[in-house]
Amino acid sequence: MTCVPGARAPTWPRGYGGTVTTVSKDAQSADQTAAAAGPSPDLGALAAALAPGALLTDPAGVAAYRFDFTADEGAGMPLAVVRASSAADVQATVRWAGAHGIPLVPRGAGSGLSGGSNAIDGCVVLSLERMRAVEIDPTTRTAVVEAGALNVEVKQAAAEHGLWYPPDPSSYEICSIGGNVATNAGGLCCVKYGVTTDYVLGLDVVLADGTLVRLGGQRIKDTAGLSLLKLFVGSEGTLGVVTRATLRLVPAQQPPATLVATFDDVADAARVVVAIGSRLRASMMELMDQASINAVEDHKPMGLDRDAGAMLLAQSDAPGAARGEEIAVMEQLCSEGGARECFTTTEPYEGELFVAARRAAIYAIERRGTIMLEDVGVPVPRLPDLLSGIAEIARSNDVEIPVVAHAGDGNTHPVVVYPPGDVEARNRAAQAFSQVMSLAISLGGTITGEHGVGRLKRDALPEQLGPDVMALTHRIKHALDPQGILNPGAGF
Template sequence: MDDVLSDLSARLRASLLEGLPAEALLTDPQVTASYATDMASFCAAGTPAVVVLPRTVEQVQHVMRTATALRIPVVPQGARTGLSGGANASDGCIVLSLVKMDRILEISTVDRIAVVEPGVVNAVLSRAVAERGLYYPPDPSSWEQCTIGGNIGTASGGLCCVKYGVTAEYVLGLDVVLADGRLLRTGRRTAKGVAGYDLTRLFVGSEGSLGIVVQAVLALKPAPPRQLVLAAEFPSVAAACEAVCAVMEAGLTPSLLELMDRTTVHAVNALARMGLPEATEALLLAAFDTPHAPEDLAAVAELCTAAGATAVVPAEDQAESELLLQARRTAFPALEALRPATMIDDVCVPRSRLGEMLDGTAAIARARNLLIGVCAHAGDGNTHPIVCFDPADEDETRRARESFGEIMALGLSLGGTITGEHGVGVLKKEWLARELGPVGMEMQRAVKQAFDPLGILNPGKLF
């Protein structure tokens, strides 16, 4: 068997080098091992046979033709900032890292689009279009590292979802290399278009299981005014969630509505010394990016006070606003610093059930004797309970895994979904089946079979 595997590995490398420069191929086991996983805990990963870093569409096509001919699995990757194991390698696979395909090909101020390669970093694109008076809204917490291709693969969201929506709403068209190496172009460059099935939306969130995105046409918006932020302290998470519901019911449209519980606030202060109010049980951040932002913030302040806020503090200037936003972006790394490992959940529920979700999560933490901090895109009901634990402690690790599942079950019982923006990957495969049901899973597998009949694209993910 070892001889067979060795021969296949040699054939694979020789075949890849027929269409790739030598520097695009990484074969040193110590190097390839570093590409085996993304940032998720408790997700199985294999050992890749080779890592390929293409720079052109033609090189990606060659990789897929080679993989099809030799029946070798291919795992596409971006910056590997994912949190569900969706970019984890499988044994003997080709890891196809797209980070070298990082060109912004076009920015059109008339059509309000950007045409980009998949390796473009989210923050790089955001800054580039801002120089032209435009705005690309999706802004995951990892926006300084994550790539547009990865954002498309997981249908990422971000802090501004409450007003501007998620990645899927900004992807107008895609160039996709299929499993057999053919190039498919989906969607359009126009503001409108309904010709045929919406294959573009099908690829967004498919986690590299249907094809390799090699180019994207993205919608842009005019740059809004700089947003102003308000911070409100609450004596309970339930009161903060009541304020969130009141804001949405009042018809206000904040550009950001984020919540951090007491554990998260303390963690952010411990890591970044930001001086957030540690006596609060929940801190709600609201922002507006309109010309009448001060008036909108005043309306939110009244609603927060009516819901029981103990203090409402609007930022005095742009610098204070940026500081508060940075506090929210620091939440994940701050909680990760509390214990040797974390499991980051991603459960989205109807806004009207947000308080039940957070109270239920706190009850799970108490019952399991675990440290679980919660930060949330409260405006769209997307919660991120972060289970902190020590993997060297077997009992605590067991309790962490059990709490993770209990949190997802809670979300489903409240009419929610197991993932709002992080994807399914390896971590939530069994839960996808529970959410979709047998008929839904049958249709999902039929779509996969149509695009990838050999099952070589990111195998072992989703289902």
């Protein structure tokens, strides 16, 4: 399975994602008012309602849960951390928080890239990391998974039965299923196989009043009642706390054939992506620009072409002879689109090396300075315009913006880089960060394709959704969480 290559993805350090937040301090202050006011709540009562050892109050231990991989030093300090080991622990925590008006910040593995699990002052961080059970039912081709289980653990358990769980974020070895559900995570294979929501058949969710509801299940078809299940996928812990998921599995992926093509210009590569997408459905179509190629080579030399303006990595896992036919079509389109060089292989190990290089790109870019990581997406035909526009934004703001992309579905990760400690450069970077999101919106796109809004992109959301949809969103939030205790300040 090349989408889960034998070469390990990088084990990212805690600083991955930079130290940047775009959340307005006024919004943060409003969210923290309830937590700051009034006497300290009775943590003893909370501890008594939980499994032994679940409550963490030691300042050093609590501080480790302040932020996700965005490493935002502006994150608040939690009052305590609950490391739940069961849905009952989650229910007890939510009920206690509701009784005391204490904000709750749900947390999976802490690998998020948008500040969605960053703490606010006086909150309780509700960690699901201890809830790791995974059960595979090969007859129904489903997995019943607790929220703290890692994506890779689900893949490994499924593989023992000849099955596969396709969603594969670059952080698949360290990210949790609960976090994947919270952000509707994607990955390298989603151009053909879809994102998390396409595999969620059921959820157990603890609501803001502590009620545990079970939505969906192992059945494939179900039109009974409102489609509440999907409401919680991508809701970033703002509507309820997911404790368990029922996931759809598929037969194991066949070993793919791989194409790697280099181009003088990233926009030329993007136009070839559009051409390929109009002819066939590749199982992977990833893009790296020159800056990201060189960042990977600086970090771990792999023989990539440093002089290329862009590198396209594509794969086909079509059955039988169709696999080679699809690769041949892609190679022809690359040649017609001005590729400098094309390389194809049916050897899985060779393909896995290129996939490993792509997965390492963002970590490698981070070594160049402090970063602001984007997650913008556009309709695939607008991808060349997006990439050209990002290059212009980089020039006009005098910042570097390397780009890696899940090009086949139009989802890109521009990474704004600036020197650590340079306040003027940080201000230019923040302006570029905002302009990239506005550019994506103007092209009919989105500010986030898979990382979630979190706290970093919250201020940009109204520009994309508009006042009517924002008002509807707040009405749904108020209906499910009238006290506003679930992850305040995240998502919207």
